[in-house]
Amino acid sequence: MTRFTSSSYQTAIITGGADGLGKALARKLVQQGVFVTLFDLNEAKLQETAANLGELADWHVVDVTQSEQIRTAVDAVQQKRGTIEILVNSAGITGKTNLKSHEVPVEDFDRVLSLNARGTFLCCQTVLPVMLSGSYGRILNIASIAGKEGNAGMVAYSTSKAAVIGMTKAMGKEYAETGITVNALAPAVIQTALVDAMPPAQVSYMTDKIPMKRCGTLEEFAEIAAFIVSPANSFTTGFTFDLSGGRAVY
Structure with a gap:
C-alpha cells in the first residue's frame, strides 16, 4: 500500500x-508536506x-477497538517511515440520538x-512508545462540546467525549517533560x-446554542487542528481547544 517512504x-x-x-485534516497536513x-x-x-491525497498518503483498514489491529498497523507504519510524530484520534460515532437516557439501549451505549x-x-497507548523513543510527538484527540456541557438526547456520545477530555488532561501531564504534547479539540457542530445523518431536531438543538448561529466548516476545523499538531504548538498540553462558535468560552 505504501507508495512513498x-x-x-x-x-x-x-x-x-x-x-x-479526519479527511479534511489529512488534506491540510499533506499540503504542508506531512x-x-x-x-x-x-x-x-x-x-x-x-x-x-497523492504520494504523501497511505492507508490501513483498522478497527480502533481492537488492540491487535492497531498494533499491526502501527508497526507497519513505523517499519516504513521510521518514526511517527503525529497521532490524531478522529474515529468516532454518535450512536443513537434524540433519546432520553432511560431509552438508550445498553449495547449502543457500550458501542x-x-x-x-x-x-x-x-x-494513544500503542503510538506513545514510538514517540517516546524519538522524544517528540503531537497527539490530538477529537472531543466535542458535548463532552464539556452534555447534549440532551446524546448521553452515550456526551459521556464518551467527556472521557476523551479527561484522558487528554491526564496524558498531557504524564508526558509533559518528554517533548510530547497531548491536546484535545472540542467542536460544536x-x-x-x-x-447530516442525525435527526433534524437533534441538529437544531445543537446549532441553536451556538452564538454564531451556524455550523463550523471542515476548513475551519483543519486550520486549528493542523496548528495543534504542529511543532509551533510546543507549550500547550493537556488542553481542550475550543471550536464552538462562542458556545464554550472556557
Whole structure:
C-alpha cells in the first residue's frame, strides 16, 4: 500500500481518516508536506481518499477497538517511515440520538464508549512508545462540546467525549517533560456526513446554542487542528481547544 517512504517528512496517523474531519485534516497536513497514514474501517473510502491525497498518503483498514489491529498497523507504519510524530484520534460515532437516557439501549451505549473512548486510549497507548523513543510527538484527540456541557438526547456520545477530555488532561501531564504534547479539540457542530445523518431536531438543538448561529466548516476545523499538531504548538498540553462558535468560552 505504501507508495512513498522518504524520511524527510513528518509522519501522521489519522484514525477515522477516510472521510469527514479526519479527511479534511489529512488534506491540510499533506499540503504542508506531512506524510499521512489513514486508519479506518471503510476500505473503499480509504482507497479513494488516499488516491486523491497523492504520494504523501497511505492507508490501513483498522478497527480502533481492537488492540491487535492497531498494533499491526502501527508497526507497519513505523517499519516504513521510521518514526511517527503525529497521532490524531478522529474515529468516532454518535450512536443513537434524540433519546432520553432511560431509552438508550445498553449495547449502543457500550458501542459508543468502546469506539470513542477506548479506541482513543488504545491508539494513544500503542503510538506513545514510538514517540517516546524519538522524544517528540503531537497527539490530538477529537472531543466535542458535548463532552464539556452534555447534549440532551446524546448521553452515550456526551459521556464518551467527556472521557476523551479527561484522558487528554491526564496524558498531557504524564508526558509533559518528554517533548510530547497531548491536546484535545472540542467542536460544536461541524458540517459533516455524521451530522447530516442525525435527526433534524437533534441538529437544531445543537446549532441553536451556538452564538454564531451556524455550523463550523471542515476548513475551519483543519486550520486549528493542523496548528495543534504542529511543532509551533510546543507549550500547550493537556488542553481542550475550543471550536464552538462562542458556545464554550472556557
